[in-house]
Amino acid sequence: MDLVLNVADYYVLTPYVYPASWPEDGALRQIISLLVLTNLGAVVLYLGLGTISYYFLFDHNLKKHPQFLENQVQREIKHALTSLPWISIPTVALFFTEVRGYSRLYDGVTESSLGWPGIFLSTVSFLFFTDMCIYWIHRFLHHKLIYKLFHKPHHIWKIPTPFASHAFHPVDGFLQGLPYHIYPFLFPLHKVLYLALYIFVNMWTISIHDNDYHVPSALTSIINGSAHHTDHHLFFDFNYGQYFTLWDHLGGSYRHPSALMGKGPHDLIRKLQAEGKLGNDSVQAKGRAHRGIACKEE
Template sequence: MDIPLHYFDEYVGDKLYSYLDNPLARYAAPYAANATTLDFSSAHNTLSSLTSYLASVPGLSSLPRDSILRQAISLYGITYVGIFILYFSVATGSYYLIFDKRMESHPRFLKNQVAKEIAFSLEAFPMLDLLTLPWFVGDVRGHSQLYDTIAEGPFGQQGGAMPWLYVAFSAALFLWFTDFAIYWVHRWLHIPFLYKRLHKPHHKWIIPTPFASHAFHPVDGYLQSVPYHLACYLFPIHKYLFIGLFSFVNLWSIFIHDSDMLCGHPLEHYINGPAHHTLHHLYFTCNYGQYFCWADKAFKSFRVPAKDDDPLVAVLAGREKLRLAAEAEERSKQAAAAPASAPASPAAEAISHLRPAEMRRIDSGLGSETEPPKEGESSGDEASSKASSRASSVGPAAIKAAAVATPRREGLRARK
């Protein structure tokens, strides 16, 4: 974190801190004698000595760049602004571009859930940032194994391909280590004692949106972030690589909360994606991993995504049920309002025998195919001749009028 801190101090921090002087400094002179001691003998002495003591405290403008107090204040602000921008930019984009809004019709989707997820996240950010601060302060003060240049890293002195191979290896090691550690942290958070006190608020979102990615208890979020910070204290990582990986894991946390149930692809047994994490929110006791599925498979908590598990299935089924109910209600209203039907005339009864062969048309788009007659069934021509003989007593005028009233059914292309 010393890289963003350096740029902050260079372009913002120095100027900002120059305005942060101690506003009580001008009151120090009249009470200089009491500046180092506090006198509680009377109300007047207590007030004057306390004011003098506070006035003697150096202002923030006097703090050098390497002051631990200034570094802590700056890192807190940098981290807070960074996660704020990342959360609202990426989660908003994922919500409007990827998240299926039909999921908001699911019976387990809470009223005003998006607003509640955002509010919960904003409540967690300040404390989460404060808990994370010691790791970042230790980093900028040289207590981690982050290194600046390739030459300073492992195998850097010998040159060649080895230092670069270690960079690739450290990235893979970071992902493996953090995934395995977070698997167990996450699984332990489901122990009833810890779940009720820490992890349950995050599972309030049965059908999560991308805004639920950081909507958790701050201690819960911190415990699951510890492996990220611990990694760079255990083995060397290039500083720019660590910043990239740290940003990636925050993006991934947002990505796996978009409730997208992509199933049937070859990576679903290896990569823990949105479908896997959607199942975790639905069923609670499966798919604890962060990026990969191997730990869930090894420790018997893996559940492969299936279309039947997709919460969108319940949404569509509910919509279809409402549609059918509305149609049935409309038909019953129409039946109640319509007058009793008159008996069919002999002409209509005769003409009705001409329709079946015409209605059994195969809509291939050509508009000319009809189904062949089934065994023991008369063809369309035979049915027409028989119907004509039965209708001879009615008269050709009635037949012609009925034929005009019942137009020929065309094929799919003609209808288009």
């Protein structure tokens, strides 16, 4: 994060914002700057990537689904934008320790004994480490003593849109993002790669909420895509993983996506259209009875 902070200092903060009496390496100045940059970056990534996904990938026909809530998109966005500032507070504390040099982030490829192969290994280990951690954190958040406190708000969205991706309770959002921030304190990681992975993580989080089932069929049992995650929202006890299905297989929580068996949300809409039921207000109203897909009560 110090790369972003340095660029912001050089081009904006030092010449136009802060008085000359505030040194760039001052702790208070760095904390304030990180708060602003973290919130700004999170909102830009969320709204920017979410909007692209919503208009170019998300099937708007899904808004006809019986479990799609009234004004859901607006509610998802409002929920996310309300939570992100709170999530940023503990996140900035971690960014601040990184900027102060307490992590294992490094600047140049030559600083790693593994060189360029280390970049590849870091990427792979980052994905597998964070996927493992998120699986268990996510599963923990589904425990009956925890679920209603923190994770239930995210499960309001039975048929999520890309904007549901960051619509978490702040505690939920921070805990599921924590593995990304812990990794560079445990393992060496190039600073530019860390930023690239941070962007990738946000892209992936949005992608598994877009209801666009684009994972190649040969990888369906390996890659956790939106078809898997849609079933997580619908059926609750399955597919906790982030990128892969490895821990769901090991933990006995893997469910083959219903959408790939002709029993998904799109299939229900086609069925209702064929039956001429989608014009009925009782089908579209909030709190409607479920038809075709039996979702677990929470």
